[in-house]
Amino acid sequence: MVELLPSILSADFANLARDVAAAERGGGSVIHVDVMDGHFVPNITLGPPVVKSLRKATNLPLDCHLMIYNANDYIPAFAEAGASWIGVHYEACPHLHRSIELILDHGMKPGVVINPATRVEELLDILPMLHHVLVMSVNPGFGGQKFIEFSVDKIRKLAEIRQELGLKFKIEVDGGVAHDTIERVVKAGAELLVAGSAVFGSGDAEKNARELLIAARSAAGENQQG
Ligand code: DX5
């Protein structure tokens, strides 16, 4: 079952509730929230107070993608704010196992995110603990960047590993997911599809989300009415 995760990074920050509602009407089923610290990535976005406001604005799960150092210091605050899923970066968390345990202890679903240059094999030992693995298909920090082609091979590899090991984690992809790439990432095995500029960048977010989801479901061979 493929799902569309609209990324609010490309939404209007003064009208988040309106934009999230539009993306939800178009079939977005999880809201992707990009948290950036200006250190791990060269951009600053938002933190727990905005998550708290979003929590009141929608019933959809909130997938918080933490592009920050010292994530462990902030995980309790994100839980308190109402985050549902937390993804931490492999490259930013020296004690990754501890980070995952902390996320679980706070009742949230844990994920690990890997940058384009990080091999999926680095995650082998931690995979059984994860709800999702997020393959970055751009270098994190900004919306609207060009999709990095070899991400498709990484998604495929991850899907093979999941099959071989009989694991259940979901495969998420983030960066440059749009009409020209969505079919390939779905066919490679991604089921959680993050899209920022393709949903909120221009035009009508509801229509954009609906059309992306139709393309994703048709690539997955799913019933488009479902
Ligand atoms: C980038 C963020 C993405 C971003 C994707 O660092 O993690 O979630 O919103 O934007 P698009 O879909 O425009 O590439």
Ligand code: ZN
């Ligand atoms: Zn993201």
